[in-house]
Amino acid sequence: MVNLRDFDLNLLVIFKTIMEQRSISRSANELGLSPSAVSHALGRLRDMLNDQLFYRTAKGLEPTDRANEIIVQVEDGLAFLSNAISAQQQFVPATSTRVFSMQVADYVSGFFLPSFSSRIRQEAPNITIDIVPFSISADSVWDRVDVQIRLTPGRLKPKAVRSQRLMLDDVVVIMRPDHPSASEPMTAELYASLPHVKLSQSSTGTTVIDDALAERGLQRHSALIVSNWDTIPDLLMQTDMIAIVPSHLLSLDQRLKKLKAAPLPLEEVVFSFDLCWDKSSEKESGHKWLCETIVEVFNAQTQEVDK
Template sequence: MVNLRDFDLNLLVIFTNIMEQRSISKVASELGLSPSAVSHALGRLRVMLNDQLFYRTAKGLEPTDRAREIIVQVEDGLSCLSSAISAQQQFVPAESDRVFSMQVANYISGFFLPSFARRVREEAPNITIDILPFSISSESSGWDRVDAQIRLTPGRLKPKAVRSQRLMADDVVVLMRPDHPRAAEPMTAELYARLPHVKLSQASTGTTVIDDALAGRGLERHSALVVDSWDTIPDMLLTTDLIAIAPRRLLDLDPRLKHLKAAPLPLEEVVFSFDLCWDPNSEKESGHKWLCETIIDVFNAEIKQIEP
């Protein structure tokens, strides 16, 4: 076992930066050190870990197998230390100018974000909320880019490898214009797959649950149009023969949907479950706790307005 009293944790910070930059000079510039200081730190780390860690190539420094082996644990350890230190610093919403990043499933962003923005402006007028697409990873070390998600989870399963709280589970409906040529027919899985769809991109929803359910039946839907925002879909349905799906509660939240025909999605196992997800390494930090509590409060308040 390494005696931590003799171990300089700054060496691990330099190690993670070299893994990212693959260049001594770039790391030196980023950390405000001289290249020789970074090289000396790497030399000390090589002795302590008994491994070369990096070797030079024409494209820059390449990590050894040992370096690739330990990087995830090192990043997780540094993240835990950072969170533990940050947790001792009191977050005051009214005084903070912090930047939070979130991913929000597009189906619910239309009714959630306006109320969330009003609440944030009232409590923390100087902070910034950066809404990122789901194409940015939020698995494992990717959580350094995202503070929280409101995401779709297939069926009634719970998300894995993250902390989560279920916000809502809702049935799914198929939408089309009332005078659609197939409006009078029973909605079956085969008919649903055959009709031309307008659907949200995976970057907007964060899930492929519908396509997975159809594939399990040997079916594939006809995606005539893929868009990145729900906002344009209802108007398309009113003027074309396209169909789309939505959470049932959205019928009460978007007045345009009152003019459309809604039928149950003929994929019984599919439920739109919306979960708030976050990195367990961040949950004790006071600013992060405020963010999650605010999301939950706003979401619950919006849902109560449409419940009978």
């Protein structure tokens, strides 16, 4: 076992940087050190770990098998230490100028963001909320995004991230009240036969509807695919297309009150909305405040609908 009293933890920071940069000079520039200081630190690490760690190639430094083995533990350990220290630095919403990045599912952004923004302006007027689109993969953004409010099709919770369920909702089919099929019972066959306007898969991240129809030997015609929810209610009022929404949205979007709604005839399909975050940041005080605020605002909104 290494005696930590004799081990300089800064060496691990330098090791992690070299793994990222694959260059002594670029690592030195990143760390604000001289190349000779980085080379000296790497030499000390090689002696301590009894491994070359990196070898030179025409493309730059390449890690040894040993380096590849330990980098995950090094990154986890440094993240843990960083968060433990950050947790001691109290986050003060009223004076903070921090920037938080979020991904918000398009279905709920319309009713959530106005109330959330109002709350933020009262409690933390100097922070910035950056909304990042879901066109960026929902599973590979944790270096850019603090939290997600994410559509999770079905009842299962998201994998590989920390999550808290915000809402589990039924799905309804909507159309204009004088639609030619408005008076017909909504069956799976009728639903599949009508022209659909739907959110793009990059916006929702799911094909659950099409999968459920395929299991019944059915296929729908997506007449129009759009990138955001806001245009859909107006499109429905002027066409014979249909769409689906979470049932809670019927009471939260005034435009939907003018449309006819019927239960989606695919009983297994539900919409779950989850607050998700990466485990490495969950103990940091600003992050905890952000998550708690999101949950409180979301609960207030949905409880108002359920009254």
